[in-house]
Amino acid sequence: MGARLLPRTLPELFSYSLAIEREATKRYTELERFLRAIGVEHIADEFERLGREEREQYEVIALGTSGRELPELAGWELSWHFAAQAAEAHAPCSTRQAIAMALSLERRTQAFYNDVAEHARNDAVRAFAAEMANDEQRHVLRLEILL
Incomplete structure (x- = not known):
């Protein structure tokens, strides 16, 4: 198995972050609908609040990078994130499974940001990744309480 490539510059990390936050927003919306349908x-x-936070995070990054040229990511560059999620793409069967799916997404995202914060050579990249990892940790804790 090949090594995962990590972003080396802030524009690269912003591209990753935008893709991740956009997908998280979408996933929370889907899970929220499921939970409402079963009356929880x-x-x-x-989940609506978490999805809103993901959307706001996306909007902050998008606004902060507007007018800048960000690198486009090749599909395989996020395969570590979305391949695991694709395996979970089926609709949840229970409240517990919906929470576990969201928790898995948040933990993968946090692991990514922690990896970047630990291994990036650029101080600004490390700092932004650490900040994002902390944000993901807050989501992890909230979801763990729900379990």
Whole structure:
């Protein structure tokens, strides 16, 4: 198995982050709908809040990078993230499974940002990745409480 390539510059990391946050927003919306359909309103409300936070994070990064040319990512560059998610792409069968799916997504994302924060050579890249990892940790903790 080949080594995962990590972003080396802020524009590269911003490209990764935009893709990750966009997908997280989409996934939370799907899971929220499922939870509402089965009548678990209080957990659906939390998923709605988490999805909103992901969308806001996306918007902040998009606004901060508007007018800048960001590198396009090849599909395989995020395969570590989306391949695992594709395996979970089926609809959840229970509230617990929906929470576990969201938790898995957040943990993969946090691991990515921690990896970048630990191994990037650029100080700004490390700092932004560490900040994003901390944000993901807050989501992980909230989801763990729901389990």
